[in-house]
Amino acid sequence: MKRKVALACVAAASAVALGVAGTAAAHSAGNKDYDGFIKQSHRQPKNVILFIGDGMGTQEITAARYYQGVANKLNVDRMPFTGFDTTWSVKPNAAEPYLPDYDPDSASTGTMWATGQKTIDERISQGPSSALNVPGANLTTVLELAQRRGMKVGDVSTAEITDATPAVLASHISLRGCQGPADMANCALETKAAGGLGSIAEQEIDHKIDVMLGGGRNRFAQTIPGGPDAGKTLVQVAQERGYQYVTDAAGLAGVADSKKPVLGLFAGGNMSLEWSGPTAALGKGNTPVACTEDVRPANEPSLADLTGKAISLLENKKGFFLQVEGASIDKQDHATNACGQLGETVAFDRAIGVALDYQRTHPDTLIVVTADHSHTSQIVSEDASGSGLPTGYSTNVVTKDGQTLTLTYGTAGFGGAGAAPVTAPASQQHTGAVVPVWAIGPRGLGVLGTNDHTDLFHVLLG
Template sequence: MRKIAAPVAMAAAGFLFIGGGVAVADIADPFGANRLTGDKTTQVIAEAKEGPAKNVILLIGDGMGDQEITQARNYEVGAGGTLPGIDALPLTGQMTTYSVTAEGDADYVPDSAATGTGWATGQKTYDNAVSVDHQGNPLKSILKYAKDKGLKTGNVTTSEVQDATPAVLAASVKQRACYSPSRVEQCGDDALDKGGAGSISEQHISTRADLTMGGGAEYFDDEILAGEYEGQTVLESAEAEGFNVINTADELEALTVADQEAPVLGLFEPKNMVREWAETVAPVGGYYADDAVTCQPNPEVPSTSPDLAAMTSKSLELLENDKGFFLQVEGASIDKADHARDACGQIGETIAFDKAVQEALAFAEADGETLVIVTADHSHNAQLTEGPDDNVPSIRLLTNEGSEMGIVYPSGGHSGTQIRVAAYGPGAANVTGLIDQTDLFGIMSRGLQLDTDAPDDEPTTAPTESPSSEPSETPTGEPTESPSGDPTETPSGDPTETPSGEPTETPTGEPSGTPGGEPTGSPSTDGDGAGGGTDGGSGADTDPAPNAPRGGLAETGGPAAIAAIAAGIALLGGSAALWKQRRSGH
């Protein structure tokens, strides 16, 4: 996609100018919708660079299925446009995301804890599980393996840092609701005073990534119940351990170091960071309203908080070093807006995520030794469709190119379809074709040449019982988080819609110390809403070496990968010939 360089001349040539500084041809002109200007074979082969990679940047758009990408593209840059980050990666594939039950059967609609565990550890597990296997045994994450090698590590999100996606890198707990020491029932035997490794907040401190940033500040105010810092807050323990705690965008910008001597803990908001665009909840039958809606900036965004692109850019500056780094960046509230049926919120978060991807790609292009992977954890329920039933939540938006777009929310939960995965840099060819989420662990760990077969120094405790495959109690009503993303607010909205899955408020009731044990009361913490229930057992990945090559194009490298790609894209030659015929009028 051409960037605007000479607006007057390009306008005279028939280009339209759409939000984001991207020019597109008039799609109604002959061949105006074409995305190709010639054969791509040479370019694709050139992009299939061999590893290893010095650095890996993994960017996760939570809930960002193909529907969400298409809706954001249509709204922001038009149907014929290209998102300058997400759509720019040269090598793409598709990725399966299912979780598993206690019996090892497929659970087709996963939550963010199970999916995150997949790429963080290479193993599938049950919904609600954070980097533990189906028996509740802790699994070592790729961030910890990277630390073992002496690489710098970073963990950035727009959610609470205790949320599932950032948590899978830093913690191992049987229930994702184990945010902080006071959540005694949710933490069960993972609590420090029960002999466990502690809550997610506490494990962020003990894991000691060089850089951890997002929301969730209020959970660090909980008092620790056992150990060296008993009676002190988690935040006080972080400061005692040498963490540099920051709370504003200005403090972030002023940083010059993030390492093991002075790791950075950036806590910018009490809970989830506020969404970039103002909330526009789709009402029941809203598709048939008289006027389409235009999205607006969110006036509630704190001026003191950095956006995701700023956090990403600064993280790359702080983590860059001669040995290399691993960085995970999550755009968390695409998912949270989807759960709330917030069409503008969802699109705005996707656009904000795209800007973070642009920062990562700019770094990788200049560096030449960085693998960038862009994907999601799971797909979601927002549907780009028309003519929906008038008894379901729906809305029409007026896009930047002046067309109307209908979005329908048939449920409040996730969907289980495969999702896009795209990559750039050394080893990027490994994402092509169809892979599984767990393959990302191998792709990244091999790329960084991590020793994932070394003995694990983490304690392994056999659980007292196997995980329950029964789903947890279902929340009533669809979650409609406030822009602050308060995980404890009561779900509201259409009382006839039942989002299945990920938690939206603090669980209450019986403890859940066993793996997959039923989280009690309404599910907990983030409005992430997994389909298929918040709790199910899992079967561990039966591959004894999750990082070992599995064969096929997605797992080959070097000349074999290049040859395979060249053969696999031979069809492009036929497409190019047909395109040339069409261009010449034949």
């Protein structure tokens, strides 16, 4: 599917209709800030901000919305253009045709919006091939195109900055696990010693990304084994190339020089969670409790802080491209940690709010929000009857409305002939449903309707 002439015609017709009905709806909803957004929608954006809620399918965003109180709207609900994207990846094969894989991972889906191409799971901005251990062709990314246009570029994540979603922008490698120079055993043909581009971390430094903020300090502390930088850590190499290096919230706040690149690594692995609470239990779950909020250590910046700082450092006359990932929505979905998942979704939405505030005074900025793939959590009925429903791993949380919200996880743990284990397995699985897409600003109309994640590449930079 391509967002080309047909979509342009539909979008134009929609714009006419929305110019009346949509503006009226915006007034009735109190969204007067966005009067005239149709007029702006066909222009080329100067700045592009892409938000990725990892694993944030319709159930996850709805759960966060409900937890905050049904009368309240999230920041993402202020965005006027909405649609859905399919996210299927492809299976390995020696040549076309590549058959669809309906339940993708973050590497293949990230490659879709980053390059406009389908690939196999585990692969980072390379095309498909006959097997995981056979590298594919390197694919040009949206970040690389932005750099060619003279734009500044940024990559922000609450995961390790070498994790799959941030990695797709500035690295090309056959396996997502090859994150640092000490992690290359399964990518031996792609090491710098073998004539390749090196690990994900090495490639990110080599790409001279203007702003990189997230976790993953341990990857950059690894020593490079060979070549001109042998014996040095990646942090040392980055600093030699002019990077300002910070490791905590105070250090980030103190960065004032926007002419030099910034590397901020705020945790050894993934960054800390915002909320905590009980993990899911088989059957009806726990006695309902409110989540414990604000548990993130004070020395770690929030995703909203990271977003605001990145925007301020990237702003320039030629424009910028910035990707921001709320990574642990997915990670806590895997872990059946409802409060962790909810807190990360709310924190992600706060970061969106920071960007929307910027967009109000910079209407030449396109903001797109989406997920890489759907996930396992489901909103189900509370087990008030005592009948044993639901049958998955469940958590009951008390919302801001004082009501019980039950989230159930059931995509792992029921294999074999025996009964399901009382304790949930270590990792639930993704699901293959379409993901929501929201947009505001120039070219935001491009997300309307049902499309594919590869089409998003064409919306981002035109």
